[in-house]
Amino acid sequence: MQDARYVKEAFAGIARRYVLTNHVLSLGTDVLWRRKTARLVESFAPGHVLDLATGSGDLALAIQGACPSARVLGADFSVPMMRQAQRQGFQNVVAADAMALPLADASFDVVTVAFGLRNMASWPGALKEMLRVLRPGGRLVVLDFSLPSWLLLRGPYVFYLKHIMPRVAGVLTGKREAYEYLCGSIERFPSGARMEALMRDCGFAEPVSRPLSFGIATLYTAGKP
Numbered sequence: 001m002q003d004a005r006y007v008k009e010a011f012a013g014i015a016r017r018y019v020l021t022n023h024v025l026s027l028g029t030d031v032l033w034r035r036k037t038a039r040l041v042e043s044f045a046p047g048h049v050l051d052l053a054t055g056s057g058d059l060a061l062a063i064q065g066a067c068p069s070a071r072v073l074g075a076d077f078s079v080p081m082m083r084q085a086q087r088q089g090f091q092n093v094v095a096a097d098a099m100a101l102p103l104a105d106a107s108f109d110v111v112t113v114a115f116g117l118r119n120m121a122s123w124p125g126a127l128k129e130m131l132r133v134l135r136p137g138g139r140l141v142v143l144d145f146s147l148p149s150w151l152l153l154r155g156p157y158v159f160y161l162k163h164i165m166p167r168v169a170g171v172l173t174g175k176r177e178a179y180e181y182l183c184g185s186i187e188r189f190p191s192g193a194r195m196e197a198l199m200r201d202c203g204f205a206e207p208v209s210r211p212l213s214f215g216i217a218t219l220y221t222a223g224k225p
């Protein structure tokens with residue numbers, strides 16, 4: 001869980017270079033993760049999709065491409081990040097805090113959140129808001145970073161997160177400090193079975209987690225009973 005004011009300021013500072021920095025730091029893998037997420041959303045044949053913490057709109061655009069007849073709404077509390085979404089061609093955005101969404105109960109078939117839940121002030125609070133705006137039978141899809149379970153990979157990956165990634169990101173964005181918190185935030189964020197348990201505690205049914213790229217990211221789905 002994170003301090004909302006710090007998170008807002010951090011994303012305002014990196015908004016212009018956010019997309020490029022993602023692609024460089026992940027060697028383009030982030031694009032594949034979002035494509036996979038969009039294909040999963042497509043399999044639910046949704047009419048209305050909410051992409052929370054939409055930021056630069058990369059996932060919203062991938063979902064709109066995979067589900068051309070769906071109405072996709074992006075919500076974020078960072079106006080500079082949403083301007084990036086609009087520059088990238090995703091216009092249907094609303095300024096909103098995920099902790100108190102200005103959206104009606106049961107109004108979406110699918111709620112997605114990519115690399116956003118980890119940054120929110122309360123994970124249970126945010127998940128309960130997502131549950132509220134989902135219709136019964138609707139699906140939650142969460143994509144976020146995690147640590148590889150394979151210990152031989154975990155050590156070098158944590159070293160990369162702590163020592164290499166902030167330097168590279170600092171050169172690209174001029175805001176090294178915004179990336180220095182990333183490793184700790186990933187270490188603190190519940191993943192795998194712990195995230196499934198949290199989703200169940202918040203009222204979701206049948207949570208499932210799928211590790212991606214050796215567990216560097218994880219894709220979660222759960223349903224609203």
Ligand SMILES: C[S@@+](CC[C@H](N)C(=O)[O-])C[C@H]1O[C@@H](n2cnc3c(N)ncnc32)[C@H](O)[C@@H]1O
Binds near residue numbers: 056058098120
């Ligand atoms: C790492 S970016 C992810 C952007 C995009 N989903 C992606 O896949 O690249 C995280 C986003 O979460 C947003 N965010 C964090 N906490 C939020 C909250 N409480 N309400 C709305 N947006 C939030 C930030 O403003 C930022 O744009």
